[in-house]
Amino acid sequence: MTDTMARPEGGIGARLPRKEDAELVTGEARFIDDIHAPGELWMGMVRSTMAHARITSIDTEAAASVPGVHSVLTGAQLADMGLWVAPLPCAWPVTDDMLNPPHWPVTPDVAHHVGDIVAVVLADSRYNAADAADMVVVDYEPLGVVASLEQAREDQIHAHEDLGTNKAYTWALDPDPEGTQAAFDAAAHTVSAHFVQQRLIPAPMEPRGVLAVPAPHGGELTLYSATQVPHVLRVMVAATTGLPEQTIRIIAPSVGGGFGAKLNINPDEMLAVGLANHLGLPVRWTESRSEAAASTHQGRGQLQHIELAADENGKLTAVRVKIDADMGAYMMLITPGTPLLGSFLYHGVYDTPHFGFTCDGWFTNLTPTDAYRGAGRPEASYAIERAMDLLALEVGIGPDEIRRRNYLAGGEAFENLESAAGLVFDSGHYGPSLDKAMEIVGYDDLRAEQARRRDAGETKQLGIGLCTYVEICGLAPSRALGGLKYGAGGWEHATVRILPTGKIEVVSGSTPHGQGHETTWSQIIATKMGVDPADVTVLHSDTALSPLGMDTYGSRSLAVGGVAIAMAADKVIDKARHLAAHQFEASPDDVQFENGSFSVAGTPAKSVHIQELGFAAFTAHDLPDGMEPNLSEQVTFDPTNFAFPFGTHVAVVEVDEETGQVDLIRYVAVDDCGTQVNPQIVEGQVHGGVVQGAAQALFEHAIYDENGQLTNPSLLDYLVPSAAEVPTIETDFTVTPSTSNPLGVKGVGEAGTIGSAAAVMNAVCDALSPRGIHDLEMPATPWRVRRAIEQAGGGS
């Protein structure tokens, strides 16, 4: 309908400054640790110091005598108190026979990773709670520790003794293994590469925290949590504690970043709810940064084996992938499914007649893994994009040329194309993406400079890395999720209403934590309804205000939640059109809608603005027969397909061959997320995503020792990059609208991360290529680079 696409200032496509900023730049915003309730008790967690051990005794006497301590409760005592009726949930049992050992909020008998909670202290202040937790004395009987994925695969020592194996599941997407093998047998060129996806700590700048406030005589309970998923949490609190769902209210206040770390259902949340409900007192907890490394899930953790088969021209004939994925000690909300989110993308943007993927999930005695920015897709794009560079070397052509020869649809524009893994890619146009990225970065000049430095034997060698990625957003068609055994739907809910005074109220079930939804949703309404975005308020993140929602993760908010809002706005406009027609004494078919105003064709003097109709709908004195009062409409949108954003990234690095230091000196990202609502917000998402992926390539690694102890839990030695380590991220875009939704939008929250680790590592390996070094394990630290150079016979 073109008549609903009026373009007021600040609508779709505008670089509207964010509505969210005022309270954030002045310190007025309320994050979880800023919210207090009278009489609140602080939890102090007593965490296992052993990776795998049986608890033989817990002495709480000294802790209980600390001033201000209310009580000290062990796992065994808590189990007897009946605070929960089920273990913490895993919503994604990926196979019927997947192993899923119980994960209780506080373990009653055996600790399965360092940081597993064994007892909890309640005290009157954060300081006293911490003091008392330190004074609880726990005796352990050590058990065998599975401290790495390699060790898990050996399956000699078991992370859960009673399971008798570490293998949690095998999941395959391998429709024609014989055909794939035949393609390898007939191949002119093959690549077989092993990559390590190291464990990462998500590290949003705000640590997690909770505050549970009971209303003992009202029978209700409010849980404030620094969460991405208040709606999911409400269901899971009911399922885990047995409290009636309708008595539970979840509020996510201002949330300081998530990146997946805040989409889980955590022990602390169930402890706070259970204890607050039991005691009739508010109970709170804020994790410390060092505690976060054990109390909040980690990301990645995979061993990848990817094989490519190609003909004499480098044209792919088969892609075969085997993944071993580290679950950690327990299955959390989507632990087992996270690696599988990438399963459909291991052939990347390329056309291949044969494709096979298998993943084994393994338990270790380490912190559980789960979704971290990109969740399975960065791993996939890393494997295929690194492997394509190796294929280019094998064939003897450039990394740009190997990609061009293999792009789906020959790099031309396409719509609704079935991929080798069996999905239908909504739209794509990969050739221009590569062209644009190479032009912006000045590819030929960089190659010339690289050749000059190589010829001159300079210490600082140049590396140029390409990556053309594709990802899956718009999570998700509920039927597709059902087919994957995911335990929930993928819809999103929205309500749009015109208030009596003409202002617009939007209720959204998606839950922002930095993405700028209030601004973006206002822009959609501005364009749809022809109103000033300043007249729009967005309600979210509180299950009492927004009872229906599926929350924010997987770059889904715009492609599902934003579309729901646009569709609800259309319903409001349609109802308002009938009301306007009634006022005009005209047929609704003759009423036009433009720039927010209804008028009758041919009689422009008769006109009413949609905001003016709010009052008439509210008083309801003169509505058409059968029309309900008020202009308030709701939509629950369940997409029929995913959306597939793509792009080409180019990283340029300088590698100091004497010190091994890698400097990322330029980064060009050309992304395509379909229609853009706010290009400034889109750019910001790319900037941050790129740096997170580059950080995996160069800096970040959660390092465990052989006893399962994390050796770098703090930000002193877990190297989240600062401004000094990264360049300005140069962004540009192509726009290929999605066919999966009426706005043509795709999603951009994870794109940067999905493209950048591969681009940066391709650049590092490109710099070292003359030395015969074609692969390095992430992160490419100075030590690793120097060691590789020395092993290749260079330097001393």
Added chain:
Amino acid sequence: MQVSATVNGQQRSADVEPRMLLVHFLRDSLGLTGTNVGCDTSSCGACTVLVDGRSAKSCTMLAVQAEGAEITTIEGLASNGELHPMQQAFHDCHALQCGYCTPGMIMASVSLVDEYPNPTEAQIREGLEANLCRCTGYTNIVKAVQVASGGGS
């Protein structure tokens, strides 16, 4: 013990434990929750405030060390309802997303521009090295500091 300091132009005092950190004095004793805590190793800079005009991580100081000091927090930066130019530039340049590091980042940036009135990009990047942001990739933070210092577009 009693601690008195001038905070955002007002004389404030509270009875604190000797071990209390300055950031908890500001947040818990005075209710100035704009200053955030992001780590426990003085690494992230979310808690940066100005102490006697210079940026300081308020988690590295005890409250008692601030006795008699003049402290400015994010709440004290705007005046007469007008945002400080650095706050305005962060908004205009989209230099924040979740906003959790933002108060500390803005206070550190104010201190940086005080020391280097026309900072180069390299000076900005090195000057903000002790403040971590996980959302923005720093591109727009650098731009905001350039704009606020009159040096960039």
